[in-house]
Amino acid sequence: MIYMDYNATTPCDKRVLEAMLPYFGDEFGNPSSLYQSARTAKKAVEKARADIAVLLGCAPEEIFFTSGGTEADNWAIKGAAFQLKDKGRHIITSRIEHHAVLNTCKSLEKVGYEVTYLPVDKYGVVDIEELKNSVRKDTVLITIMYANNEIGTIQPVKEIAETVKEKGVYFHTDAVQAAGKIPLSVKELGADMLSLSGHKFYGPKGVGALYIKKGVKIAPFMYGGEQEKGKRAGTENVPGIAGIGKAAEIAAKEMVEEEVRIKKLRDRLEAGIKDRIPEIVVNGHPEQRLYNTLNLCIKHIEGEGILLHLDFEGICASSGSACTSGSLEPSHVLLAIGLPHEIAHGSLRLSLGKHNTEQDVDRVLEVLPGIASKLREISPFWNKGK
Amino acid sequence: MEYTDKVCEYFRNPKNMGRIENPDGVGTVGNKVCGDVMKIYIKVNDDIIEDIKFETFGCGAAIATSSVVTELAKGKKIEEALKISNKEVVDFLGGLPPIKKHCSLLAEDGLKAAINDYRDKQKNSAPSPIKSEDKQL
Numbered sequence: 001m002i003y004m005d006y007n008a009t010t011p012c013d014k015r016v017l018e019a020m021l022p023y024f025g026d027e028f029g030n031p032s033s034l035y036q037s038a039r040t041a042k043k044a045v046e047k048a049r050a051d052i053a054v055l056l057g058c059a060p061e062e063i064f065f066t067s068g069g070t071e072a073d074n075w076a077i078k079g080a081a082f083q084l085k086d087k088g089r090h091i092i093t094s095r096i097e098h099h100a101v102l103n104t105c106k107s108l109e110k111v112g113y114e115v116t117y118l119p120v121d122k123y124g125v126v127d128i129e130e131l132k133n134s135v136r137k138d139t140v141l142i143t144i145m146y147a148n149n150e151i152g153t154i155q156p157v158k159e160i161a162e163t164v165k166e167k168g169v170y171f172h173t174d175a176v177q178a179a180g181k182i183p184l185s186v187k188e189l190g191a192d193m194l195s196l197s198g199h200k201f202y203g204p205k206g207v208g209a210l211y212i213k214k215g216v217k218i219a220p221f222m223y224g225g226e227q228e229k230g231k232r233a234g235t236e237n238v239p240g241i242a243g244i245g246k247a248a249e250i251a252a253k254e255m256v257e258e259e260v261r262i263k264k265l266r267d268r269l270e271a272g273i274k275d276r277i278p279e280i281v282v283n284g285h286p287e288q289r290l291y292n293t294l295n296l297c298i299k300h301i302e303g304e305g306i307l308l309h310l311d312f313e314g315i316c317a318s319s320g321s322a323c324t325s326g327s328l329e330p331s332h333v334l335l336a337i338g339l340p341h342e343i344a345h346g347s348l349r350l351s352l353g354k355h356n357t358e359q360d361v362d363r364v365l366e367v368l369p370g371i372a373s374k375l376r377e378i379s380p381f382w383n384k385g386k
Numbered sequence: 387m388e389y390t391d392k393v394c395e396y397f398r399n400p401k402n403m404g405r406i407e408n409p410d411g412v413g414t415v416g417n418k419v420c421g422d423v424m425k426i427y428i429k430v431n432d433d434i435i436e437d438i439k440f441e442t443f444g445c446g447a448a449i450a451t452s453s454v455v456t457e458l459a460k461g462k463k464i465e466e467a468l469k470i471s472n473k474e475v476v477d478f479l480g481g482l483p484p485i486k487k488h489c490s491l492l493a494e495d496g497l498k499a500a501i502n503d504y505r506d507k508q509k510n511s512a513p514s515p516i517k518s519e520d521k522q523l
């Protein structure tokens with residue numbers, strides 16, 4: 001099997017799994033208890049908090065564990081909105097956010113908040129001027145993703161944060177696709193809140209974190225015990241937290257080297273596909289893009305067909321086509337960058353990672369042109385004379 | 387969402403794909419915006435669908451159902467072919483995921499559109515008595 005869907009999820013690193021195992025076994029204690037195994041568990045949670053703090057360049061007490069990226073996004077947005085409801089009820093986001101952000105914003109619209117969804121350019125970049133002009137007296141939060149999951153475009157987050165600082169509004173960034181892949185420093189970025197997810201960087205599923213800058217006050221997400229300073233109650237997912245901590249520790253050490261290797265593979269894949277398949281569109285920013293992500297549209301055919309044929313060849317990828325999402329609309333991201341529906345339907349996302357090799361890339365280059373031709377032969381839009 | 391083996395088989399090796407030069411009828415149904423367009427070509431001889439081919443832009447289910455509807459219609463009398471329902475197509479494939487049922491409707495509609503086009507052409511070139519049921523199409 002060739003796995004090229006690392007933006008969807010990653011396999012758990014063996015070292016991560018090993019770091020988790022003791023907390024399913026002998027060290028099963030509840031971190032809130034007093035005895036030895038509880039103290040060991042508590043230590044594991046705090047070690048993980050410190051490891052994530054190193055990855056993000058912040059203080060450990062600014063890290064709060066959640067059940068994943070979606071929860072971190074929900075908490076940041078709703079927490080800020082509820083905390084500041086007397087100051088104002090206006091939120092700014094972009095049209096290409098993950099659904100964890102978009103649908104959270106939509107839920108707030110139903111209870112009296114107003115949301116501005118900023119447009120993006122053809123590369124998927126938010127216009128800073130447009131952002132500045134959208135800030136109102138009653139704006140309480142700006143939430144713009146760090147890197148897009150579908151097309152990989154990286155936003156000018158630092159500039160956004162500076163704009164926001166001038167206006168005195170909270171700034172949250174969904175960094176689920178960036179954390180653990182590229183070096184991030186929240187201090188340098190100036191973000192007030194940042195979401196990340198363990199399983200996107202070789203950690204386990206079901207655990208994530210929200211960075212909340214010291215001094216930033218948001219409403220608690222869950223009520224109950226005093227865990228996570230009473231802001232996110234519930235007995236800690238100790239094995240998961242130990243796992244995400246280990247994954248962060250490994251990423252901090254290895255990601256820069258990995259970036260060089262994986263970028264080479266991605267670029268080889270991109271160039272190879274451009275050489276071999278006519279009439280394709282590569283999506284996302286040419287430079288300001290995640291080094292592992294390749295999103296392209298193969299004109300005149302539909303994405304699900306491409307995925308099925310790739311699956312027959314043992315290659316795992318994904319698509320922003322409507323048919324894979326269960327709705328009639330293709331990806332909101334591809335529509336937001338201005339692609340017509342029929343081209344957006346033919347999208348293919350190949351996202352690379354740790355275990356991909358040159359052989360994997362060559363294998364995709366070997367089979368994809370044939371798949372494209374085969375589907376184009378069936379398509380009424382393909383000019384067969386070509 | 388999971389496809390039956392039969393759907394995969396028909397998607398992988400569709401029958402009757404392509405176009406017919408100088409067809410007697412062509413039906414195009416669906417919409418680029420929604421991601422499914424089906425084009426069905428027929429060649430009719432002595433009221434029998436002698437040849438039938440399809441071109442489809444769409445998902446795996448759209449391609450499989452196109453292929454199946456052409457197979458079911460090939461060699462049938464026009465009247466018989468008109469009786470092919472989307473249910474028959476779905477049953478032939480051993481079922482379709484619920485969100486893909488519209489693909490089978492598209493296949494039924496595509497065949498009917500091609501037959502309709504054939505009958506319109508017949509009517510225009512050599513007027514012949516039209517039966518009342520044609521008007522439902």
